[in-house]
Amino acid sequence: MKILIISDIHGNAEALKAIISKETPVDHSIFLGDALLSGPQANETMDLIDELNPTISIMGNHDEEVLHPEHFAHWPEEWVALNEWIIEHLDRDTPEKLAQFKRPGKYDVEGQSIFLHHGDLDKKEGNALPNATEETFLKLDRSSGCPLVFFGHTHVQFSKTIGEQTYINPGSVGQPRTGKLQACYGVIEDGRYFARQVSYQPDKWLSALNAIDPLNSFPKFKDWLKAGLLSGYGIGKNDPWTQFAEQGYN
Numbered sequence: 001m002k003i004l005i006i007s008d009i010h011g012n013a014e015a016l017k018a019i020i021s022k023e024t025p026v027d028h029s030i031f032l033g034d035a036l037l038s039g040p041q042a043n044e045t046m047d048l049i050d051e052l053n054p055t056i057s058i059m060g061n062h063d064e065e066v067l068h069p070e071h072f073a074h075w076p077e078e079w080v081a082l083n084e085w086i087i088e089h090l091d092r093d094t095p096e097k098l099a100q101f102k103r104p105g106k107y108d109v110e111g112q113s114i115f116l117h118h119g120d121l122d123k124k125e126g127n128a129l130p131n132a133t134e135e136t137f138l139k140l141d142r143s144s145g146c147p148l149v150f151f152g153h154t155h156v157q158f159s160k161t162i163g164e165q166t167y168i169n170p171g172s173v174g175q176p177r178t179g180k181l182q183a184c185y186g187v188i189e190d191g192r193y194f195a196r197q198v199s200y201q202p203d204k205w206l207s208a209l210n211a212i213d214p215l216n217s218f219p220k221f222k223d224w225l226k227a228g229l230l231s232g233y234g235i236g237k238n239d240p241w242t243q244f245a246e247q248g249y250n
């Protein structure tokens, strides 16, 4: 029995392709959210998700934004221009597919109960990062009784055991924030969990970004996005993410 766990693809089809070619076939796959925004390969990414056909997909904050663009209306203009272009060019049935993504909760896979959450918490509750308090992890799930809680959103690959529960972040497929150009994910094989990484060629991602015309009005932003991908610091080398790179996290 093999179960693939992926999260935070962010419109990076090259990264997802590398995982699929290394790990499939699988019996099940679980996707923890943030499929398309704000990456340049949204349609290619959705095609790969369709191919993988996850047993369960959880709604991420950036999936909500596709369905409710008013959520990003107050962002800086370059981000709004990028997101609007991506949404405008989506295949017609994509929003409907994203709308099917599930809410956080207890799910059953082959008779085993697992708790799934995108990982986004209210600001005051903090981020579920390796240095977070136990209370932050307990905000994801404290009462399901599931031995495994999978979550994403913070883009750092790690796990933390509190009492009887282990909280596992498989890391980010398409937008790592730990200084390595690689796709991160997890696999459960015969009941054991393994955190894995695979490297990939970013060329097609870079070409896709170059083809987004509105970004020509924001050349510095475009260069910053490219540098972010190539350096493995997704949305910039800012705290609180860099400390985890230095500590060896993927």
Ligand SMILES: [Fe+2]
Residues within 6 Å of the ligand: 008, 010, 034, 153, 154, 155
């Ligand atoms: Fe994300």
Ligand SMILES: [Fe+2]
Residues within 6 Å of the ligand: 034, 060, 061, 062, 118, 120, 152, 153, 154
């Ligand atoms: Fe997220």
